[in-house]
Amino acid sequence: MKYFTTTSNASRRAVDCVIVGIYERNKLGTGASEIDAASKGHLLRLLKSGDLSSAPGRCTVLTAVPGVKAPRVAVVGLGKPAKLNATVYKKAVAAAVAALDGSKTKQVLNTLTLESVADSSPYYLARHAVEAMGDTLYRFTEMKSGRKKKQLALSAWGSSIAKRGDAAKATRGAEHGDAIMHGMNLAKDLGNLPANVCTPSYLARTAKKLAAGNGRLTTQILSEAEMKRLGMGSLLSVTAGTVEPGKLIVMKYKGAGSDAPVVLVGKGVTFDTGGISLKPGPAMDEMKFDMCGAAGVIGTMAAVALMKLPINLNVLVPAVENMPGGKATKPGDIVKSMSGQTIEVLNTDAEGRLILCDALTYARRFKPAAIIDIATLTGACVIALGKHRTAIFSNDDSLADEIFAAGNSAEDRGWHMPMGEEYAAQLKSNFADMANIGGPTGGAVTAACFLGKYTDGMSWAHLDIAGTAWRSGAKKGASGRPVPMLSEVLLARAGALP
Numbered sequence: 194m195k196y197f198t199t200t201s202n203a204s205r206r207a208v209d210c211v212i213v214g215i216y217e218r219n220k221l222g223t224g225a226s227e228i229d230a231a232s233k234g235h236l237l238r239l240l241k242s243g244d245l246s247s248a249p250g251r252c253t254v255l256t257a258v259p260g261v262k263a264p265r266v267a268v269v270g271l272g273k274p275a276k277l278n279a280t281v282y283k284k285a286v287a288a289a290v291a292a293l294d295g296s297k298t299k300q301v302l303n304t305l306t307l308e309s310v311a312d313s314s315p316y317y318l319a320r321h322a323v324e325a326m327g328d329t330l331y332r333f334t335e336m337k338s339g340r341k342k343k344q345l346a347l348s349a350w351g352s353s354i355a356k357r358g359d360a361a362k363a364t365r366g367a368e369h370g371d372a373i374m375h376g377m378n379l380a381k382d383l384g385n386l387p388a389n390v391c392t393p394s395y396l397a398r399t400a401k402k403l404a405a406g407n408g409r410l411t412t413q414i415l416s417e418a419e420m421k422r423l424g425m426g427s428l429l430s431v432t433a434g435t436v437e438p439g440k441l442i443v444m445k446y447k448g449a450g451s452d453a454p455v456v457l458v459g460k461g462v463t464f465d466t467g468g469i470s471l472k473p474g475p476a477m478d479e480m481k482f483d484m485c486g487a488a489g490v491i492g493t494m495a496a497v498a499l500m501k502l503p504i505n506l507n508v509l510v511p512a513v514e515n516m517p518g519g520k521a522t523k524p525g526d527i528v529k530s531m532s533g534q535t536i537e538v539l540n541t542d543a544e545g546r547l548i549l550c551d552a553l554t555y556a557r558r559f560k561p562a563a564i565i566d567i568a569t570l571t572g573a574c575v576i577a578l579g580k581h582r583t584a585i586f587s588n589d590d591s592l593a594d595e596i597f598a599a600g601n602s603a604e605d606r607g608w609h610m611p612m613g614e615e616y617a618a619q620l621k622s623n624f625a626d627m628a629n630i631g632g633p634t635g636g637a638v639t640a641a642c643f644l645g646k647y648t649d650g651m652s653w654a655h656l657d658i659a660g661t662a663w664r665s666g667a668k669k670g671a672s673g674r675p676v677p678m679l680s681e682v683l684l685a686r687a688g689a690l691p
């Protein structure tokens with residue numbers, strides 16, 4: 194995709210489509226005013242006759258508007274001017290792109306970047322538009338046979354700017370948006386692939402491929418034998434029941450000399466049957482998404498590499514399949530983690546924490562500036578926050594604040610959740626140092642407290658993305674979250690935001 198910025202009048206740019214915005218009470222946005230003036234009042238006439246909707250997220254595509262160079266004008270509703278924020282803005286861009294699907298549009302000029310959007314800027318408006326465009330155009334067709342439906346194939350995307358001085362910021366925003374979109378698309382593809390394709394070995398190959406030919410990026414894969422030598426008894430107990438070999442994927446991106454790296458750890462359970470504590474049948478297929486933490490950190494790595502950020506980033510993915518079987522771990526089994534702490538596995542379906550704890554211990558060798566694990570960890574998290582916000586837990590309030598703020602800026606929101614001794618006490622075991630479950634209440638919090646027993650002395654946060662990583666129902670599919678949130682954290686740490 195080619196990205197450009199322009200200060201030219203919306204009516205005079207020869208692109209295949211111009212996106213303009215209208216508000217309630219027949220108020221035209223900047224681009225719409227320009228189109229209206231060039232067409233001698235065409236837009237206002239249509240508005241007054243009720244042929245254009247100003248409701249947020251509605252779009253009407255007009256063709257051959259007199260006096261306008263572009264053959265199409267996508268008119269999107271922006272609602273009330275005072276309520277225009279980045280969320281409404283992204284929805285508007287998405288609606289315009291969706292409305293163009295099926296047309297032969299190749300070049301688009303987005304003039305919505307000229308509107309006053311609460312708490313935004315030319316950088317974020319350009320970036321959010323590209324992310325919304327990417328999200329709207331994403332399709333997962335890899336597994337469908339037969340002829341694929343023709344899809345909107347854009348080649349150029351422009352952002353209108355009010356003054357030349359905004360050009361550099363808007364261009365940077367679009368480029369960052371493009372990188373984040375690519376990271377999200379990779380995360381979505383990995384999430385959507387079925388578990389018979391996307392195995393731990395497949396994740397490892399994907400990570401290897403990402404590093405091939407990139408001088409800043411290296412990937413190393415640890416086998417089960419190597420993990421055994423490291424004493425990762427907890428991780429290995431999860432993979433005991435399957436024939437798929439478990440892997441520990443280690444990716445290192447070097448963009449800032451010898452600085453302490455940020456470490457991202459992603460839960461990579463490529464399928465979670467629950468193990469001997471077998472899950473019920475309905476919707477069990479969705480447990481192919483149980484590697485979305487891994488997909489999110491690999492996708493973020495892809496975005497960081499594309500943006501060539503001046504930062505050091507290590508990504509760790511413990512990748513396993515959780516299956517019942519003759520050699521599977523049984524409820525009551527006691528395993529020894531790499532940290533030396535012993536764990537009574539009271540429920541083999543609480544497996545995510547069992548692989549993450551060993552990966553967190555392994556990460557100590559990197560002396561991380563901050564370590565963040567990302568996991569589809571608990572159903573309880575979905576009960577607590579629904580599918581809208583990612584749960585943020587941390588032993589460091591300033592890190593939690595940083596991630597929360599990044600989520601807001603990136604339009605990929607989280608919520609700071611509590612931790613504490615009173616919750617951690619629920620993990621008491623009669624036979625080992627701890628149990629892997631904390632009883633029926635506060636399940637998302639006790640899971641975080643379990644991980645907290647492996648992160649002493651590190652600035653650590655845990656993101657539970659069980660609700661946000663994928664959608665169920667008719668729109669079933671991976672969301673690409675939290676790639677925008679994590680990318681924003683790293684962009685800010687790299688000093689790459691305007």
Ligand code: BES
Nearest residue numbers: 540542543544569570571572573630659
């Ligand atoms: N992968 C699941 C969590 C999950 C469940 C995510 C449903 C999204 C939707 C995780 O491994 C799990 O099974 N957690 C158990 C923990 C329990 C046994 C303490 C859960 O949430 O039921």
Ligand code: MN
Nearest residue numbers: 465542543544
């Ligand atoms: Mn489970």
Ligand code: ZN
Nearest residue numbers: 462465483545
């Ligand atoms: Zn799981």
